[in-house]
Amino acid sequence: xxxxxxxxxxxxxxxxxxxxxxxxxxxxxxxxxxxxxxxxxxxxxxxxxxxxxxxxxxxxxxxxxxxxxxxxxxxxxxxxxxxxxxxxxxxxxxxxxxxxxxxxxxxxxxxxxxxxxxxxxxxxxxxxxxxxxxxxxxxxxxxxxxxxxxxxxxxxxxxxxxxxxxxxxxxxxxxxxxxxxxxxxxxxxxxxxxxxxxxxxxxxxxxxxxxxxxxxxxxxxxxxxxxxxxxxxxxxxxxxxxxxxxxxxxxxxxxxxxxxxxxxxxxxxxxxxxxxxxxxxxxxxxxxxxxxxxxxxxxxxxxxxxxxxxxxxxxxxxxxxxxxxxxxxxxxxxxxxxxxxxxxxxxxxxxxxxxxxxxxxxxxxxxxxxxxxxx
Ligand SMILES: Cc1cc2nc3c(=O)[nH]c(=O)nc-3n(C[C@H](O)[C@H](O)[C@H](O)COP(=O)(O)OP(=O)(O)OC[C@H]3O[C@@H](n4cnc5c(N)ncnc54)[C@H](O)[C@@H]3O)c2cc1C
Numbered sequence: 336x337x338x339x340x341x342x343x344x345x346x347x348x349x350x351x352x353x354x355x356x357x358x359x360x361x362x363x364x365x366x367x368x369x370x371x372x373x374x375x376x377x378x379x380x381x382x383x384x385x386x387x388x389x390x391x392x393x394x395x396x397x398x399x400x401x402x403x404x405x406x407x408x409x410x411x412x413x414x415x416x417x418x419x420x421x422x423x424x425x426x427x428x429x430x431x432x433x434x435x436x437x438x439x440x441x442x443x444x445x446x447x448x449x450x451x452x453x454x455x456x457x458x459x460x461x462x463x464x465x466x467x468x469x470x471x472x473x474x475x476x477x478x479x480x481x482x483x484x485x486x487x488x489x490x491x492x493x494x495x496x497x498x499x500x501x502x503x504x505x506x507x508x509x510x511x512x513x514x515x516x517x518x519x520x521x522x523x524x525x526x527x528x529x530x531x532x533x534x535x536x537x538x539x540x541x542x543x544x545x546x547x548x549x550x551x552x553x554x555x556x557x558x559x560x561x562x563x564x565x566x567x568x569x570x571x572x573x574x575x576x577x578x579x580x581x582x583x584x585x586x587x588x589x590x591x592x593x594x595x596x597x598x599x600x601x602x603x604x605x606x607x608x609x610x611x612x613x614x615x616x617x618x619x620x621x622x623x624x625x626x627x628x629x630x631x632x633x634x635x636x637x638x639x640x641x642x643x644x645x646x647x648x649x650x651x652x653x654x655x656x657x658x659x660x661x662x663x664x665x666x667x668x669x670x671x672x673x674x675x676x677x678x679x680x681x682x683x684x685x686x687x688x689x690x691x692x693x694x695x696x697x698x699x700x701x702x703x704x705x706x707x708x709x710x
Contacts, residue, residue: 336360336654339465339475341451342482343367345429346617346634348436350479351444352390353642359651362475363440364449364467366482370437374429375507375594376546378403378523378538381423383632386639392435399435400427401541405522408696410529413578417693421523426540428509432631451487454478460611476654478613479641481634484599486619492610498599498622503532503683504558505596505625506570507548508588509540515584516543526577531689532556535574535581547584549573550626552687558597563590598625600679605672609661616641621672624679626686633675640668 338354340347343365351361379387379400387393403424408417437445448469455464455472464474480488489496519537527534532552540546549570551558559569570585570593600622608620617634644663648656685696 347481349638366450386635626682
Protein backbone atom coordinates (compact mmCIF):
# COMPACT_ATOMS: atom_id res chain seq x y z
CA UNK A 336 0.00 0.00 0.00
CA UNK A 337 1.32 3.40 -0.96
CA UNK A 338 0.23 6.70 0.59
CA UNK A 339 0.87 9.91 -1.36
CA UNK A 340 0.79 13.12 0.71
CA UNK A 341 0.40 16.35 -1.23
CA UNK A 342 1.98 19.27 0.66
CA UNK A 343 5.05 19.09 2.87
CA UNK A 344 4.02 21.63 5.52
CA UNK A 345 3.30 20.81 9.16
CA UNK A 346 0.33 18.48 8.57
CA UNK A 347 1.95 16.62 5.67
CA UNK A 348 5.30 16.05 7.35
CA UNK A 349 3.83 15.09 10.73
CA UNK A 350 1.47 12.59 9.08
CA UNK A 351 4.35 11.10 7.09
CA UNK A 352 6.44 10.77 10.27
CA UNK A 353 3.64 8.92 12.08
CA UNK A 354 2.85 6.57 9.19
CA UNK A 355 6.49 5.74 8.51
CA UNK A 356 6.79 4.71 12.18
CA UNK A 357 4.06 2.16 11.39
CA UNK A 358 5.96 0.85 8.37
CA UNK A 359 3.57 2.38 5.82
CA UNK A 360 5.08 3.33 2.44
CA UNK A 361 4.70 7.12 2.22
CA UNK A 362 5.88 9.83 -0.14
CA UNK A 363 5.36 13.57 0.33
CA UNK A 364 5.08 15.85 -2.71
CA UNK A 365 5.98 19.45 -1.95
CA UNK A 366 5.82 22.35 -4.39
CA UNK A 367 8.88 24.16 -2.98
CA UNK A 368 12.07 23.51 -4.89
CA UNK A 369 14.17 23.26 -1.72
CA UNK A 370 13.18 23.07 1.96
CA UNK A 371 11.37 26.33 2.71
CA UNK A 372 12.88 28.97 5.00
CA UNK A 373 9.77 31.13 4.60
CA UNK A 374 7.37 31.99 7.40
CA UNK A 375 7.56 33.56 10.81
CA UNK A 376 6.50 31.52 13.77
CA UNK A 377 3.69 30.38 16.00
CA UNK A 378 2.79 29.64 19.59
CA UNK A 379 2.63 25.92 20.17
CA UNK A 380 -0.01 25.09 22.77
CA UNK A 381 -0.34 22.06 25.03
CA UNK A 382 -2.29 20.04 22.45
CA UNK A 383 0.38 20.64 19.77
CA UNK A 384 3.22 19.94 22.20
CA UNK A 385 1.59 16.69 23.22
CA UNK A 386 1.51 15.68 19.54
CA UNK A 387 5.23 16.43 19.22
CA UNK A 388 5.83 14.24 22.25
CA UNK A 389 4.09 11.37 20.40
CA UNK A 390 6.67 11.79 17.65
CA UNK A 391 9.42 11.90 20.26
CA UNK A 392 10.25 15.45 19.16
CA UNK A 393 9.24 17.45 22.22
CA UNK A 394 12.68 17.69 23.81
CA UNK A 395 14.21 18.88 20.53
CA UNK A 396 11.35 21.33 19.95
CA UNK A 397 11.91 22.79 23.42
CA UNK A 398 15.56 23.37 22.58
CA UNK A 399 14.69 25.16 19.34
CA UNK A 400 11.67 27.04 20.64
CA UNK A 401 11.23 29.59 23.34
CA UNK A 402 8.98 29.04 26.38
CA UNK A 403 6.33 31.70 26.74
CA UNK A 404 5.57 31.92 30.45
CA UNK A 405 2.91 34.59 30.70
CA UNK A 406 0.46 36.71 28.80
CA UNK A 407 -0.01 40.41 29.39
CA UNK A 408 -2.61 42.73 27.97
CA UNK A 409 -1.78 46.42 27.77
CA UNK A 410 -3.28 49.59 26.42
CA UNK A 411 -1.28 51.78 23.99
CA UNK A 412 -0.03 54.01 26.83
CA UNK A 413 1.60 51.00 28.45
CA UNK A 414 -0.82 50.39 31.34
CA UNK A 415 -1.20 46.71 32.12
CA UNK A 416 -4.83 45.59 32.01
CA UNK A 417 -4.23 41.93 32.71
CA UNK A 418 -1.32 39.60 33.36
CA UNK A 419 -1.66 35.86 33.64
CA UNK A 420 0.70 32.87 33.58
CA UNK A 421 0.62 30.59 30.54
CA UNK A 422 1.08 26.87 30.89
CA UNK A 423 2.83 24.88 28.20
CA UNK A 424 3.21 27.55 25.53
CA UNK A 425 6.26 27.40 23.29
CA UNK A 426 7.02 29.89 20.54
CA UNK A 427 8.67 28.29 17.52
CA UNK A 428 9.90 29.60 14.21
CA UNK A 429 8.02 27.81 11.44
CA UNK A 430 11.17 26.73 9.65
CA UNK A 431 12.55 25.15 12.83
CA UNK A 432 9.45 22.98 13.17
CA UNK A 433 9.49 22.09 9.45
CA UNK A 434 13.17 21.17 9.73
CA UNK A 435 12.55 19.07 12.83
CA UNK A 436 9.78 17.10 11.13
CA UNK A 437 11.78 16.70 7.93
CA UNK A 438 14.74 15.27 9.85
CA UNK A 439 12.42 12.65 11.32
CA UNK A 440 11.91 11.27 7.79
CA UNK A 441 14.28 9.34 5.55
CA UNK A 442 15.65 11.87 3.02
CA UNK A 443 14.00 10.23 0.02
CA UNK A 444 10.44 10.62 1.41
CA UNK A 445 9.92 14.29 0.51
CA UNK A 446 9.89 14.96 -3.23
CA UNK A 447 10.46 18.67 -3.74
CA UNK A 448 9.52 20.61 -6.88
CA UNK A 449 6.20 18.72 -7.11
CA UNK A 450 3.35 21.16 -7.45
CA UNK A 451 0.05 19.29 -7.59
CA UNK A 452 -2.10 20.02 -10.63
CA UNK A 453 -4.79 17.37 -11.17
CA UNK A 454 -5.95 13.81 -10.49
CA UNK A 455 -6.69 10.82 -12.66
CA UNK A 456 -9.81 8.94 -11.63
CA UNK A 457 -10.83 5.27 -11.63
CA UNK A 458 -14.22 3.84 -10.63
CA UNK A 459 -16.49 5.46 -8.00
CA UNK A 460 -14.53 8.71 -7.73
CA UNK A 461 -11.47 6.71 -6.64
CA UNK A 462 -8.22 8.52 -7.36
CA UNK A 463 -5.60 6.58 -9.24
CA UNK A 464 -2.82 9.09 -9.83
CA UNK A 465 -1.82 12.67 -9.03
CA UNK A 466 -0.30 14.83 -11.75
CA UNK A 467 2.23 17.53 -11.04
CA UNK A 468 3.19 20.63 -13.01
CA UNK A 469 6.72 19.21 -13.55
CA UNK A 470 5.13 16.53 -15.75
CA UNK A 471 5.38 13.68 -13.21
CA UNK A 472 2.39 11.49 -12.49
CA UNK A 473 2.30 9.48 -9.26
CA UNK A 474 0.15 6.43 -8.55
CA UNK A 475 -0.95 5.63 -5.00
CA UNK A 476 -3.63 3.74 -3.07
CA UNK A 477 -4.41 6.57 -0.64
CA UNK A 478 -4.06 10.32 -1.23
CA UNK A 479 -3.76 12.77 1.67
CA UNK A 480 -4.02 16.46 0.82
CA UNK A 481 -2.10 18.75 3.18
CA UNK A 482 -1.51 21.61 0.76
CA UNK A 483 -2.57 24.44 3.03
CA UNK A 484 -5.28 27.07 3.26
CA UNK A 485 -5.53 27.76 -0.49
CA UNK A 486 -5.43 24.00 -1.24
CA UNK A 487 -5.36 23.24 -4.96
CA UNK A 488 -6.53 19.69 -4.18
CA UNK A 489 -9.63 21.07 -2.43
CA UNK A 490 -10.47 23.34 -5.36
CA UNK A 491 -10.07 20.44 -7.83
CA UNK A 492 -12.05 17.85 -5.86
CA UNK A 493 -14.56 20.11 -4.09
CA UNK A 494 -14.87 23.11 -6.45
CA UNK A 495 -17.88 24.51 -4.58
CA UNK A 496 -15.90 25.00 -1.38
CA UNK A 497 -14.69 28.54 -1.80
CA UNK A 498 -12.83 30.86 0.55
CA UNK A 499 -13.75 34.36 1.68
CA UNK A 500 -11.56 36.90 3.40
CA UNK A 501 -12.61 37.92 6.90
CA UNK A 502 -12.66 41.56 8.06
CA UNK A 503 -9.47 41.19 10.04
CA UNK A 504 -6.04 41.07 8.40
CA UNK A 505 -2.63 40.59 9.93
CA UNK A 506 0.76 42.05 9.26
CA UNK A 507 3.51 39.91 10.74
CA UNK A 508 7.15 40.88 11.24
CA UNK A 509 10.22 39.36 12.80
CA UNK A 510 13.46 40.96 13.93
CA UNK A 511 16.55 40.12 15.91
CA UNK A 512 17.56 42.78 18.42
CA UNK A 513 19.27 42.13 21.73
CA UNK A 514 18.05 45.27 23.54
CA UNK A 515 14.46 45.06 22.37
CA UNK A 516 14.34 41.32 23.14
CA UNK A 517 15.62 42.07 26.66
CA UNK A 518 13.01 44.81 27.06
CA UNK A 519 10.06 42.64 26.05
CA UNK A 520 11.29 39.71 28.16
CA UNK A 521 9.73 36.26 28.28
CA UNK A 522 6.02 36.94 27.93
CA UNK A 523 3.49 37.22 25.12
CA UNK A 524 2.28 40.82 25.15
CA UNK A 525 -0.77 42.14 23.43
CA UNK A 526 -1.50 45.85 23.12
CA UNK A 527 -5.07 46.70 22.18
CA UNK A 528 -6.62 49.89 20.97
CA UNK A 529 -9.59 50.73 23.24
CA UNK A 530 -11.61 51.65 20.13
CA UNK A 531 -11.49 48.06 18.88
CA UNK A 532 -10.28 46.66 15.57
CA UNK A 533 -6.58 47.22 16.18
CA UNK A 534 -4.02 45.32 18.22
CA UNK A 535 -0.34 44.46 18.25
CA UNK A 536 0.98 41.16 19.59
CA UNK A 537 4.65 40.78 20.53
CA UNK A 538 6.08 37.33 21.13
CA UNK A 539 9.70 36.56 22.08
CA UNK A 540 11.03 33.71 19.93
CA UNK A 541 14.41 33.20 21.63
CA UNK A 542 17.90 33.95 20.37
CA UNK A 543 17.09 37.72 20.60
CA UNK A 544 14.27 37.31 18.07
CA UNK A 545 10.87 38.97 18.41
CA UNK A 546 7.83 38.19 16.32
CA UNK A 547 5.19 40.90 16.19
CA UNK A 548 1.84 40.98 14.45
CA UNK A 549 -0.55 43.83 13.87
CA UNK A 550 -4.20 42.80 13.55
CA UNK A 551 -6.51 45.35 11.99
CA UNK A 552 -10.12 45.79 10.93
CA UNK A 553 -10.13 46.34 7.17
CA UNK A 554 -13.39 48.28 7.41
CA UNK A 555 -11.76 50.82 9.73
CA UNK A 556 -8.32 50.93 8.11
CA UNK A 557 -7.87 50.51 4.37
CA UNK A 558 -5.45 47.66 3.84
CA UNK A 559 -2.11 48.73 2.30
CA UNK A 560 -1.01 47.46 -1.12
CA UNK A 561 1.39 44.51 -1.22
CA UNK A 562 4.41 46.79 -1.60
CA UNK A 563 6.67 46.02 1.38
CA UNK A 564 7.57 49.63 2.27
CA UNK A 565 3.85 50.61 2.22
CA UNK A 566 3.02 47.74 4.56
CA UNK A 567 5.65 48.87 7.04
CA UNK A 568 4.48 52.49 6.79
CA UNK A 569 0.91 51.34 7.43
CA UNK A 570 1.98 49.68 10.68
CA UNK A 571 4.03 52.70 11.77
CA UNK A 572 1.08 55.00 11.12
CA UNK A 573 -1.15 52.88 13.33
CA UNK A 574 1.20 52.68 16.37
CA UNK A 575 3.20 55.92 16.05
CA UNK A 576 1.97 57.27 19.41
CA UNK A 577 2.08 53.99 21.30
CA UNK A 578 4.40 53.60 24.23
CA UNK A 579 8.14 53.25 23.55
CA UNK A 580 9.79 51.08 22.43
CA UNK A 581 6.89 49.84 20.24
CA UNK A 582 7.55 52.33 17.39
CA UNK A 583 11.27 51.35 17.49
CA UNK A 584 10.31 47.68 17.24
CA UNK A 585 8.59 48.35 13.92
CA UNK A 586 11.19 50.86 12.68
CA UNK A 587 13.97 48.32 13.22
CA UNK A 588 12.21 45.52 11.33
CA UNK A 589 13.50 45.31 7.76
CA UNK A 590 10.80 45.41 5.07
CA UNK A 591 11.68 41.95 3.74
CA UNK A 592 10.80 40.53 7.17
CA UNK A 593 7.28 41.99 7.15
CA UNK A 594 4.39 40.10 5.61
CA UNK A 595 0.75 41.08 4.99
CA UNK A 596 -1.55 38.15 5.63
CA UNK A 597 -5.19 38.15 4.54
CA UNK A 598 -7.17 35.53 6.45
CA UNK A 599 -9.50 33.42 4.35
CA UNK A 600 -11.99 30.91 5.70
CA UNK A 601 -14.35 28.47 3.99
CA UNK A 602 -17.69 30.03 3.08
CA UNK A 603 -19.80 27.09 4.18
CA UNK A 604 -17.69 25.75 7.03
CA UNK A 605 -15.72 22.55 6.95
CA UNK A 606 -18.11 19.89 5.53
CA UNK A 607 -16.75 16.44 4.64
CA UNK A 608 -12.99 15.92 4.87
CA UNK A 609 -12.87 12.89 2.54
CA UNK A 610 -14.06 11.45 -0.73
CA UNK A 611 -13.28 7.87 -1.81
CA UNK A 612 -9.52 7.39 -1.18
CA UNK A 613 -8.70 11.08 -0.60
CA UNK A 614 -8.60 12.82 2.79
CA UNK A 615 -7.92 16.51 3.42
CA UNK A 616 -5.77 17.40 6.43
CA UNK A 617 -4.67 20.58 8.25
CA UNK A 618 -5.47 23.96 6.71
CA UNK A 619 -6.58 22.29 3.45
CA UNK A 620 -9.46 20.67 5.35
CA UNK A 621 -10.19 23.32 7.97
CA UNK A 622 -8.63 26.77 7.58
CA UNK A 623 -9.00 28.43 10.99
CA UNK A 624 -8.88 32.01 12.14
CA UNK A 625 -5.35 32.90 13.23
CA UNK A 626 -6.97 34.40 16.35
CA UNK A 627 -7.32 30.85 17.72
CA UNK A 628 -3.59 30.00 17.38
CA UNK A 629 -4.79 26.52 16.44
CA UNK A 630 -3.51 26.29 12.83
CA UNK A 631 -0.31 24.44 13.63
CA UNK A 632 -1.62 22.72 16.75
CA UNK A 633 -4.68 21.29 15.02
CA UNK A 634 -2.60 20.18 12.02
CA UNK A 635 -0.48 18.10 14.42
CA UNK A 636 -3.65 16.74 16.03
CA UNK A 637 -4.96 15.65 12.62
CA UNK A 638 -1.75 13.76 11.90
CA UNK A 639 -1.82 11.99 15.23
CA UNK A 640 -5.50 11.08 15.03
CA UNK A 641 -5.18 9.69 11.52
CA UNK A 642 -2.11 7.64 12.45
CA UNK A 643 -3.93 6.24 15.46
CA UNK A 644 -6.84 5.11 13.26
CA UNK A 645 -4.48 3.64 10.64
CA UNK A 646 -2.98 1.45 13.37
CA UNK A 647 -6.27 0.64 15.08
CA UNK A 648 -7.88 -0.63 11.86
CA UNK A 649 -4.59 -2.29 10.77
CA UNK A 650 -5.06 -0.47 7.49
CA UNK A 651 -1.62 -1.40 6.16
CA UNK A 652 -2.73 -5.03 5.92
CA UNK A 653 -6.48 -4.46 5.57
CA UNK A 654 -6.99 -1.73 2.93
CA UNK A 655 -10.72 -2.55 2.82
CA UNK A 656 -11.06 -0.59 6.10
CA UNK A 657 -10.08 2.73 4.50
CA UNK A 658 -13.61 4.12 4.57
CA UNK A 659 -13.97 3.20 8.25
CA UNK A 660 -10.75 5.09 9.01
CA UNK A 661 -11.80 8.21 7.11
CA UNK A 662 -15.34 8.10 8.54
CA UNK A 663 -14.07 7.79 12.11
CA UNK A 664 -11.52 10.56 11.49
CA UNK A 665 -14.32 12.83 10.34
CA UNK A 666 -16.53 11.85 13.28
CA UNK A 667 -13.84 12.62 15.86
CA UNK A 668 -12.18 15.67 14.32
CA UNK A 669 -15.16 17.63 13.00
CA UNK A 670 -16.71 18.61 16.37
CA UNK A 671 -13.30 19.64 17.76
CA UNK A 672 -12.52 21.74 14.72
CA UNK A 673 -15.97 23.28 14.67
CA UNK A 674 -15.38 24.34 18.27
CA UNK A 675 -12.11 26.07 17.20
CA UNK A 676 -14.06 27.69 14.37
CA UNK A 677 -16.69 28.93 16.80
CA UNK A 678 -13.99 30.31 19.11
CA UNK A 679 -12.44 32.09 16.12
CA UNK A 680 -15.77 33.80 15.40
CA UNK A 681 -16.13 34.90 19.06
CA UNK A 682 -12.55 36.19 19.16
CA UNK A 683 -13.14 38.13 15.93
CA UNK A 684 -16.31 39.72 17.28
CA UNK A 685 -14.52 40.78 20.46
CA UNK A 686 -11.53 42.07 18.48
CA UNK A 687 -13.75 44.29 16.29
CA UNK A 688 -15.74 45.77 19.18
CA UNK A 689 -14.46 48.58 21.44
CA UNK A 690 -12.78 47.26 24.58
CA UNK A 691 -15.14 47.93 27.46
CA UNK A 692 -14.41 45.52 30.24
CA UNK A 693 -11.80 42.97 31.13
CA UNK A 694 -14.68 40.58 31.84
CA UNK A 695 -15.34 40.43 28.10
CA UNK A 696 -11.74 39.74 27.23
CA UNK A 697 -10.62 36.32 26.08
CA UNK A 698 -6.94 35.38 25.86
CA UNK A 699 -6.33 34.92 22.13
CA UNK A 700 -5.04 31.38 22.42
CA UNK A 701 -8.14 29.39 21.59
CA UNK A 702 -8.75 26.10 23.28
CA UNK A 703 -5.71 24.79 25.07
CA UNK A 704 -7.13 21.50 26.32
CA UNK A 705 -5.10 18.33 26.46
CA UNK A 706 -6.07 14.89 25.25
CA UNK A 707 -8.20 15.82 22.27
CA UNK A 708 -7.17 12.69 20.43
CA UNK A 709 -9.54 9.76 20.66
CA UNK A 710 -7.61 6.72 21.82
C1 LIG B 1 5.26 29.60 3.64
C2 LIG B 1 4.35 29.56 4.83
C3 LIG B 1 4.62 30.39 5.93
C4 LIG B 1 3.78 30.36 7.04
N1 LIG B 1 4.07 31.17 8.11
C5 LIG B 1 3.28 31.13 9.21
C6 LIG B 1 3.58 31.94 10.36
O1 LIG B 1 4.54 32.69 10.38
N2 LIG B 1 2.74 31.87 11.44
C7 LIG B 1 1.64 31.02 11.46
O2 LIG B 1 0.92 30.98 12.45
N3 LIG B 1 1.35 30.26 10.39
C8 LIG B 1 2.12 30.28 9.27
N4 LIG B 1 1.83 29.50 8.19
C9 LIG B 1 0.63 28.65 8.25
C10 LIG B 1 0.84 27.45 9.15
O3 LIG B 1 2.02 26.78 8.79
C11 LIG B 1 -0.37 26.55 9.00
O4 LIG B 1 -1.53 27.26 9.38
C12 LIG B 1 -0.39 25.37 9.93
O5 LIG B 1 0.87 24.93 10.26
C13 LIG B 1 -1.17 24.20 9.30
O6 LIG B 1 -0.29 23.41 8.52
P1 LIG B 1 -0.63 22.78 7.12
O7 LIG B 1 0.41 21.74 6.92
O8 LIG B 1 -2.06 22.40 7.04
O9 LIG B 1 -0.43 23.95 6.07
P2 LIG B 1 0.90 24.70 5.63
O10 LIG B 1 1.84 24.75 6.77
O11 LIG B 1 0.45 25.93 4.98
O12 LIG B 1 1.57 23.73 4.54
C14 LIG B 1 1.09 23.53 3.23
C15 LIG B 1 2.23 23.00 2.37
O13 LIG B 1 1.71 22.61 1.11
C16 LIG B 1 2.54 23.12 0.09
N5 LIG B 1 1.70 23.29 -1.11
C17 LIG B 1 0.77 24.25 -1.36
N6 LIG B 1 0.20 24.06 -2.56
C18 LIG B 1 0.79 22.95 -3.09
C19 LIG B 1 0.62 22.25 -4.32
N7 LIG B 1 -0.26 22.65 -5.25
N8 LIG B 1 1.37 21.13 -4.53
C20 LIG B 1 2.29 20.70 -3.61
N9 LIG B 1 2.50 21.35 -2.44
C21 LIG B 1 1.75 22.46 -2.17
C22 LIG B 1 3.07 24.43 0.65
O14 LIG B 1 4.26 24.84 0.01
C23 LIG B 1 3.29 24.04 2.11
O15 LIG B 1 4.56 23.47 2.31
C24 LIG B 1 2.63 29.51 7.05
C25 LIG B 1 2.36 28.68 5.94
C26 LIG B 1 3.22 28.70 4.82
C27 LIG B 1 2.92 27.78 3.64
